[in-house]
Amino acid sequence: MKKILSGWESLCASSGPLRFIDVNLRGVGQVMFQDNPFSGALFLAAIAWGSYAAGVPQVLFGGLIGVAAATLTALWLRVDPASLRAGLYGFNGVLVGLALATFIAPGPLLWAYVVLGAAVSVVAMSATADVLKTWGMPALTFPFVIVTWMLLLATYGLAGLAGTALPTAGVVAPFESVAATRVDLGIFVQATLLSISQVFLKGSTIAALLFLAGLAVNSVAAAVAAVAGAALAVVTAHLLGAESDLITGGLLGFSPVLTAVALGTVFNPPGLRSAAYAALATVFTVVAQAAFNVALTPLAIPALTGPFVLVTWIFLLPRPAR
Amino acid sequence: MKKILSGWESLCASSGPLRFIDVNLRGVGQVMFQDNPFSGALFLAAIAWGSYAAGVPQVLFGGLIGVAAATLTALWLRVDPASLRAGLYGFNGVLVGLALATFIAPGPLLWAYVVLGAAVSVVAMSATADVLKTWGMPALTFPFVIVTWMLLLATYGLAGLAGTALPTAGVVAPFESVAATRVDLGIFVQATLLSISQVFLKGSTIAALLFLAGLAVNSVAAAVAAVAGAALAVVTAHLLGAESDLITGGLLGFSPVLTAVALGTVFNPPGLRSAAYAALATVFTVVAQAAFNVALTPLAIPALTGPFVLVTWIFLLPRPAR
């Protein structure tokens, strides 16, 4: 695999257009921290399958336009070339494109909105990185979250953009489980896999397997951490009595998956101590996801990966944990 | 003009009361980044006209009490003398006074509230400047926004202060344009001018012209940026299908005006690259203004210049843009 990668890299060295494709693929890969064009390609395949299976091909286009617009903006702004080549200026753009095309009805203004959001996500990435380097912290998907929240909130004041797939505003009220959910291996496996595919806003088991392949191609540890984090999130959510539909749809597990991969494999050395620390963070990310869902109920927008960002920052900052 | 200014400055050098007036006028001028007492005097004339024309003379008094209380607090706290002389401890106080007197019914408690808010705005300015100097960032109107939001929110729990002109709490819901707005030059010019006067919470074309004169007296570039930013904001809001009344009242344009002036003339060297970058930020500030309006709907308070502060910080931080 390393041989094929270095072959691809020498191809890129001699071709501008291939280099552009490489940067964008790495941008897609960086959504799950993988600086590897093959990870990005497999992630794209998963997005394509998930979009096709759900009958929403525009979501794939949203992601493609988002990552390309982000990369072009980064070139225009002359960002740090090493970070750019590693795809660090692309992953927020992909997510902005996927999210906007998921929640807003298609139309010419949607595409303009995706380009605007992706461009601003690059500025926000640069700004966030600049602030956080004071403490050696990574930006994570904060630029995606803050920019997309604003773009989605604004749709409620803009007749040109219809947020047809956004949640309806609700009143915060106690939740009572209608009936005890039966524990069932099939449902457990599905919930675990969809927790992984929902990182890219997709609810598809086939997409989930493609995402896992994309992780494994660059880091088997990351794939293991994703599965373990998803399973732990599903168990935690079940024990705390979360709504069944949210659990089985993977909607309480995608932020914990990112927390598990980030703390268990990317930013800490592997080991039992790291694993225990990452597990604590993963469990708390489930609570944070439930909390964000409630807090955003009156605003009628989704939490996106906000809970992952907040919890991972809190758990990355302490020196003693490193 | 420079000669008159240096004449005024030598007058001030020999008189304590004149120096006090000079500092307060510069404080008013700094609402739009102009360290010039004549700018401040013209801005005050605009506020006076706007308050008189709208039948709310107390708003002018609110602004005067706010800036004076802020300057006196700054003297008591022994802030940096150079920043004080440049009016940097006054502009948040003016805005606190204007905003409180605009949204709260007059009465003795209102004036106590203005003095309290203006005094705290100075502490908040000092605190914000201290935090942001880590990244070489300006405080902008953040102290005004955070202090005024708290003072306005609190009125809903305090019978002594009636926020009679505050918005009513609403439920976030999709917005559908009632009818296509006719594009009309008169309306476009009015919307552009009111976007400028709303920086000081005034909806008056005559006040807008006085504000532009106040800018031009110190920086023709700033006046041009204000008009260009306002026009760009009006066009953007119209294309995205924003509510007509908000556009024509200048209520989606005042934050973008400040973004355009800040990024186009104050903090970046002039040029095509700066102008393009400022234009991107200005367009996004329109989206941010719509987003803040929606996010604050359940809380029944206005966005003030929060969108300007957030977007301008995001666009000022990246090193590549400088």
Add this chain to the structure above:
Amino acid sequence: MKKILSGWESLCASSGPLRFIDVNLRGVGQVMFQDNPFSGALFLAAIAWGSYAAGVPQVLFGGLIGVAAATLTALWLRVDPASLRAGLYGFNGVLVGLALATFIAPGPLLWAYVVLGAAVSVVAMSATADVLKTWGMPALTFPFVIVTWMLLLATYGLAGLAGTALPTAGVVAPFESVAATRVDLGIFVQATLLSISQVFLKGSTIAALLFLAGLAVNSVAAAVAAVAGAALAVVTAHLLGAESDLITGGLLGFSPVLTAVALGTVFNPPGLRSAAYAALATVFTVVAQAAFNVALTPLAIPALTGPFVLVTWIFLLPRPAR
């Protein structure tokens, strides 16, 4: 008193279990900034009395489990030993335990929730301290506030945890006083004392006297500042027309009490200038408490000590005030 303390300290030096108890008592003491095990013991007695008198003994257990879980987590994470010994990793855990056991119905999941929250409060404390040391700022009770808000918000999405004592979500609307409250010395004294006991979420005058004793045993100045801050908060809230029940229950005064103690005795040198500065901050904390109460109305969670944290940070940051 100093002799008894040094006797206790030499006892602790020779016994692991006593040292563990000492650290936890200091953790309780640090809720009001007192690094003294006797302060902690008196605070615990106050919590015990308040819980017993209100018929909620589980609240005492919540606090005890919270502080012990926090201390054990801090040991596991190998935090700075000097800070640990001073109780700085325990006070957020106590508060998490008290708050969760106050607002959530008892049951096995509650205790798991307390342990989770206390453990995460230690990570959050370490993270907050790491960020804030850039400006020499203390973490205050921010870790408690942010972690508890998330844990309480999440209960609305988790059937396993019933937030039976949480407020009901409401719509922000103008508040009109039903009738003028009669000024009465008995009510004034009660409101002042309950403002002190509510720092630990208790509404009991006997508990308040025990808390004052706990302060005085380590710092008479702190006890005086607590009483003065509480009285000033009650007067301010009354003059501004706040709801009588909130005033007499001490619910607008507990954050100002902490502000007064922090700014008047802990972080600034004593003196008239410090006192005036602390008084301004205390008055503004009343406004901030009312504002947080309103802002959290749609989210149906309490403000906790969030207003104290925000206002004290704002007033601690400016260099000129020191």
